[in-house]
Amino acid sequence: LRIAILGATGRMGKSLLRAVVEAEDLELVGAGASRSSAALGKDAGEHAGLGALGVPIGGDPAMVMAGAEVAIDFSLPTATPANLAACRALRRPLVLGTTGVIGLEAELGVAAKELPILVAPNTSLAVALLARFVKEAAAGLQGYDVEILEAHHRGKIDAPSGTALVLARIAALARGLDAEGAVRADRTTRRGPREPGSIGIQSLRAGSIVGEHSVLFAGEHERLELVHRAFDRMAFARGALVAARWLAGRAPGLYVMDDVLGKSRR
């Protein structure tokens, strides 16, 4: 399967390149960065410390994904509109791993009528399973307060994490609550006890933490905690490749990691 990686010079991009090189069934045919990237024109593999791969880093997403069967985007939200436009123009399936993408729902919906798009703010397979557990716990433990704690490295630019927001949404929907209205990412501006039905999210940013999420279900006399800790970005990279294989050749539509988990034979 021929793969193009957008955001190939970043932390995730380097792990994705390594994962593609390690996979015998995948071939890297494109590697993208911003138009002002210091790495433009360099060999993507050499830039990632993997040795030459014969794929130069490019700044034009359409050129980067021209020879690919699937595009994988782990760049920044500012890059996503142009990457999505290129996918539409070329009809390339897209695994969108970039988080913090705001206001693009309509465009994604329109594009998904023409090509398969997987929106995956967390491509770890274990997190996809965690989401299922959260749904079950939220529905089964009615009356227990749901709170989420997430921790990431100091370089992460969006907060709360896309994963924390997805988990909060899943918990809210499992209880028939308005997902957007339930989230409390900041309790400092309001005095008063915990609002019933609210779902708090606390964000830590420190050091090199790759990504951790704890979902608490706290009752009167007990609490359940569902915890995921990623200690290497390869967890997200390998999951993204499982998703890319799953997405290739699929019918147009908007997919999530839960779809991949249900049908993956990994």
Ligand SMILES: NC(=O)c1ccc[n+]([C@@H]2O[C@H](COP(=O)([O-])OP(=O)(O)OC[C@H]3O[C@@H](n4cnc5c(N)ncnc54)[C@H](OP(=O)(O)O)[C@@H]3O)[C@@H](O)[C@H]2O)c1
């Ligand atoms: N889905 C998941 O499981 C998962 C896991 C971890 C992270 N993420 C998300 O993945 C994204 C990347 O994370 P990261 O830690 O790898 O970030 P990063 O190290 O800052 O890398 C960002 C990448 O995007 C490129 N880029 C920046 N601006 C661009 C633009 N305007 N057009 C095209 N490319 C651009 C950068 O290239 P140059 O700087 O070289 O130009 C670089 O390759 C973030 O949104 C992060 O939250 C998702």
